[in-house]
Amino acid sequence: MIHWRYLPLTLFLFVFAATPLAAKELLESIAAIVDGKPIMRSEVLGGLYQLKNSPEAQSMNESEQMKYVLNHLIDEKVLLSRISRDSIVVSDEEVDQRVSMHLNNLAASQNTDIATLEKAIRMQLGISVAQYRDQLAKQIRDHIYVARIRQIHVGAMTPTKKEVVEFYNVYKDSLPRQYNCISVSHLQLNIEPGQSILDSVKKDALQLIDSLDRGMNWEILAKRYSQDESAGKGGDIGFARKGTLDPEYERVMESLKNGQYADQPVKTPLGYHIVKVLGRKEDGIRSAHILLKTIPSSQDSLKVIEQINTIREEIKTKEAFAEKAKQWSQDKETNFKGGDLGWFQRSEFDTNYVQTISRLSVGDISEPVLIDNAYHLFRLDDESQVRSLNLEEDYPKIEALAANQMETKKLESLVKKWRQEVHIEIRLKE
Numbered sequence: 001m002i003h004w005r006y007l008p009l010t011l012f013l014f015v016f017a018a019t020p021l022a023a024k025e026l027l028e029s030i031a032a033i034v035d036g037k038p039i040m041r042s043e044v045l046g047g048l049y050q051l052k053n054s055p056e057a058q059s060m061n062e063s064e065q066m067k068y069v070l071n072h073l074i075d076e077k078v079l080l081s082r083i084s085r086d087s088i089v090v091s092d093e094e095v096d097q098r099v100s101m102h103l104n105n106l107a108a109s110q111n112t113d114i115a116t117l118e119k120a121i122r123m124q125l126g127i128s129v130a131q132y133r134d135q136l137a138k139q140i141r142d143h144i145y146v147a148r149i150r151q152i153h154v155g156a157m158t159p160t161k162k163e164v165v166e167f168y169n170v171y172k173d174s175l176p177r178q179y180n181c182i183s184v185s186h187l188q189l190n191i192e193p194g195q196s197i198l199d200s201v202k203k204d205a206l207q208l209i210d211s212l213d214r215g216m217n218w219e220i221l222a223k224r225y226s227q228d229e230s231a232g233k234g235g236d237i238g239f240a241r242k243g244t245l246d247p248e249y250e251r252v253m254e255s256l257k258n259g260q261y262a263d264q265p266v267k268t269p270l271g272y273h274i275v276k277v278l279g280r281k282e283d284g285i286r287s288a289h290i291l292l293k294t295i296p297s298s299q300d301s302l303k304v305i306e307q308i309n310t311i312r313e314e315i316k317t318k319e320a321f322a323e324k325a326k327q328w329s330q331d332k333e334t335n336f337k338g339g340d341l342g343w344f345q346r347s348e349f350d351t352n353y354v355q356t357i358s359r360l361s362v363g364d365i366s367e368p369v370l371i372d373n374a375y376h377l378f379r380l381d382d383e384s385q386v387r388s389l390n391l392e393e394d395y396p397k398i399e400a401l402a403a404n405q406m407e408t409k410k411l412e413s414l415v416k417k418w419r420q421e422v423h424i425e426i427r428l429k430e
Contacts, residue, residue, distance in 0.1 A: 028040060028041060028042055029041045029427070030427050031043070031044045031070060031073075031426070031427060031428040032070060032073070032074060032424065032425060032426045032427060032428060033423075033424070033425045033427070034074055034077035034078060034081070034422060034423075034424050034425075035077060035078070035081040035422040035423060035424075036423070037077050037080075037081075039070070039073045039074065039077060041428065043073060044066065044069050044070050044073065044428065047069035047070075047072065047073060048062075048065055048066060048069050051065055051068065051069055052065070056068070066428070070426070070428055074419070074424060074426075075412075075415050075419075076142075078415050078418050078419050078422055078424075079146060079149060079411075079415055079418070080142065080145060080146075081418065081422050082149045082152075082153075082418070083145055083149075086148075086149065086152055087238075088145060088148045088149065088152075089238075090141055090144045090145060090148070091229075093229070094144065095137050095140055095141050095144070096137070098140045098144075099133055099136050099137050099140060102136065102140070103117065103133075103136075105347070105354075108349075108354040108355065111358070149411075150407060150411055151241065151244065152239070152241070152283065152284070153283075153411070153414055154407045154410050154411050154414070155241050155243075155407075156243070156403070156407075157403050157406045157407050157410070158403060159399060159402045159403050159406060163402060163406075164391075164395070164398055164399045164402045165391065167398065167401065167402035167405065168391055168398050168402075171401075172388075172389075175388070175389045175398070175401070176389075177386060177387065177388050177389075178343060178344075178345050178384075178386065178387050178388075178389070179345060179385065179386050180345055180346050180347070180385060181343050181344065181345055181346070181383065181384045181385070181386070181387050182343070182344060182346060182357065182380060182381075182382070182383045182384075183340075183341075183342065183343050183344075183380075183381040183382040183383070183384075183393075184341045184342075184344065184353075184357060184378055184379065184380060184381060185318075185321055185322065185325065185334075185338065185339040185340050185341060185378070185379045185381055186325070186329070186331070186334065186339050186341055186376050186377060186378050186379070187308070187311065187321070187324060187325045187328060187329045187331075187339050187376065187377040188329050188330050188331040188335075188374050188375070188376050189304050189307060189308050189311075189328065189329070189330060189374060189375050189376075190304070190330045190373060190374045191296045191300055191301050191304045191373050191374060191375070192296060192300065193294045193295065193296040193297070193300055194296070194297065194299070194300055197294055197295070197296070197297065197300075198267075198294055201271060201272050201292050201293070201294050202265060202267075202272055204272075204292055205265035205272040205273075205274055205290075205292050206264075206265065208221055208225060208274055208290060208292075209261075209262075209263060209264070209265065209274055212261060212274075218234065218235070218261070218276060218288070219234035219235075221290060222234045222235035222288065222289075222290045225290055225292065226289070226290040226291050226292075227271070227291050227292060227293045228289065228291040230288070230289070231290075233288075234288055235276070235288035235289050235290050235291075236278065236286070236287075236288045237287060237288065237289065238286060239279075239281065239283075239284035239285065239286045240284050240285060240286075240287070241283055241284045242284070242285075246268040246269070248266050248267065248268055249266055249268055249273060249275060249289075251266075252266045252275045253275055253277055253285055253287050254285070256275065256276070256277040257277065258277055258278070258279055258280060259276075259277070259278070260276070260277060261274060261275065261276035261277075262274060262275045262276070265292075270291060270293060270294075271291055271292050271293035271294040271295075272291070272292045272294065273289040273290065273291050273292075274289060274290040275287060275288075275289050276288045276289065296373070304375055305368055305375055307328075308368045308375045308377060309368060311324050311328055311377070312365060312367075312368065312377055315365060315377075318363075318379070318381060321338070321339065321365065321377075321379050322337075322338025322339060322340070323338070325338045325339030326338055326339075330374070339379075340381075342393060342394060342396065342397070343384075343387065343393060343394060346358070353371075353378070356369050356378055357378055357380060360378065360379075360380040361380065362380050362381070362382060362383060363379075363380065363381075364379070364380055365377055365378070365379045366378040366379075
């Protein structure tokens, strides 16, 4: 497996604070204080228990292992100290949604239902489902925080093909193996609103701009009319680095001065946005928007399902599926390669995909599946119980691992710098 030092700095988090080692510690104490936040001795012991099962532990004695764990926990606190400095906010709704998604995916990967999963949690872990959700929510919230910090200070890095190949050659023996794997292709047709809907929504957006021109308050209009979760905050979506938002939205945003709103709505796949720039800093622009969604009608949906059913009836072979995907699929990331999604562990798929694909045998094509605003066809191309990653079939995964390592190294250098900016007091006694 890829060892800890090659993984993203996604916090030194553990599924449960209580571990066999932590249970032996009768008296709790503070191991360190970072920026006013304590690191408890039980956290260090929990991390030590996890570390002992990793290859890194073999070359360290227990004292060195303890220092290694504490150092990672200090880095975690230093990293999280950026939350207030960068004005990062994570809503309870987002966390709750991800907790539910995690539980649904876990149940699907175990081929069971939520009720059975909850019973297993109570029996095997000795805690209530509410306690499990609370612990999971804290971890997920911290992971979201770290992802936002990475986005602000590191951004996305794209390794060259040479760098990907070099990464693979160095780490191929430690890359994670895949278990219970399937190779899948898909074809996607989006459900798009007709012209009459587009015209109607654009007209409404222009009327709102006219209201703004006549002096109506931006926040009042955003809260009343915007169909985005940011409406409650007056449409404020915070700072965003270049390349993280829709290109058309960014183009309009970059043309505006601070405090100015666009005189024309901008069209994205979500609908029409009225864009306002709130402020700028070196690594991003803070904007607000009023979003009026363009929602397809039932007739638009029926038109797409008729088309995808016709396409499905014409496919008899894997080669035919690939040709149809190149011709019709609107998934730009896969259509050029015949819809090939590559190899995945079954547990990696979203529940919507798992339930459909689990019913297929190799060579079968699914019935049309509605996911979000598109209909999909899935073909199960192959399956394997265990396999290793290789450049030919898994280049995107290896590229992502290489990029992740580059981003992690950059983030680690930033954390080293940030350590000098916060107060750190170590109290742990050997």
